[in-house]
Amino acid sequence: MITLQNISKTYATEGGPLHAVSSASLQVEQGDIYGLIGFSGAGKSTLLRTINLLERPEEGAVVVDGEDLTKLSIRELRRKRLSIGMIFQHFNLLNNLSVYDNVSFPLEIAKVPKAERRSRIETCLETVGLSDKAKAFPAKLSGGQKQRVAIARALANEPKILLCDEPTSSVDPQTTGSILAALRDINRKLGITIVIVTHEMNVIKAICNKVAVMEHGKIVEKFDLREKNIVPQSNIAQYLFKNEISLEGEREREKEAQYA
Incomplete structure (x- = not known):
């Protein structure tokens, strides 16, 4: 691939x-x-x-x-x-466009016919659970919603x-x-x-x-x-795997303390 x-x-x-x-x-x-x-x-x-x-x-x-x-x-x-779709750390949404129009943007560039555009946009927004936000603007969305709009936009060209x-x-x-x-x-x-x-x-x-x-x-x-039984060999990989185990252990201890 x-x-x-x-x-x-x-x-x-x-x-x-x-x-x-x-x-x-x-x-x-x-x-x-x-x-x-x-x-x-x-x-x-x-x-x-x-x-x-x-x-x-x-x-x-x-x-x-x-x-x-x-x-x-x-x-x-x-x-x-x-x-090849792409999503970014900082969303990169167009703030002057609605959610619907943000998802539509790459389809317009690709010259997808209007009826097909509408169908794809509706499908993509449904996929990320934002069908009810089609008319909203990015400023009214939470960070998670903005990222899901970015995902929908990345999916628009299938x-x-x-x-x-x-x-x-x-x-x-x-x-x-x-x-x-x-x-x-x-x-x-x-x-x-x-x-x-x-x-x-x-x-x-x-x-x-x-x-x-x-x-x-x-x-x-x-x-x-x-x-x-993954056994990391490099120092960086050992740190990353060990650190995650440590963080998981810390979360479990916090839960135990909460219900003690």
Whole structure:
């Protein structure tokens, strides 16, 4: 479905070259919910954005459904991007447009006929549970509702792949659960492959079946979370897995204290 082969991306900065991603390779199968985790600056968002060439790598191949996107013309790449939806950390909604019109926006750009647009918008809003908010404007929505509008907008062009860049970092923990549940339902019911970037191990464990751990622009370990007895080898992976266990233990102790 998605194959990243030896991806490298470097930025020019005042302090010299910044190697955001170095020789990273990844294989995402159809139907996966694949997580990319690491601390800030690890390169995970940059790697995610190479999948739809929002970031074009200097080296490596980006193969989606058998096509190397780096070899496509501008017109061919635009066509291919219609099959790759994306949601962002800060929603990126158009505040002067209603929920309905925000979801309609990418369909208008794609020149989808009006009747079909209406049908798709209604289906997408129903999918994320916001049919009753069609006429509302973003300023009247909660953070979780805004992110669900962003998900509906990303689904409008009926993508095969959904890229999620820190989709829960701007919402509270309770809302995080509803966003992850919506993504899980989309994956299960629509068969959409999801790649999700996060720095929270609890997000990975709640939704992903596979995960790659990044540090300093490199993928240091990969795990299939369906396997039992996972034993991380790198320091960063050991920390992430141990920290989640510690946090879970802390939550359980808080519950016990509450009902003591």
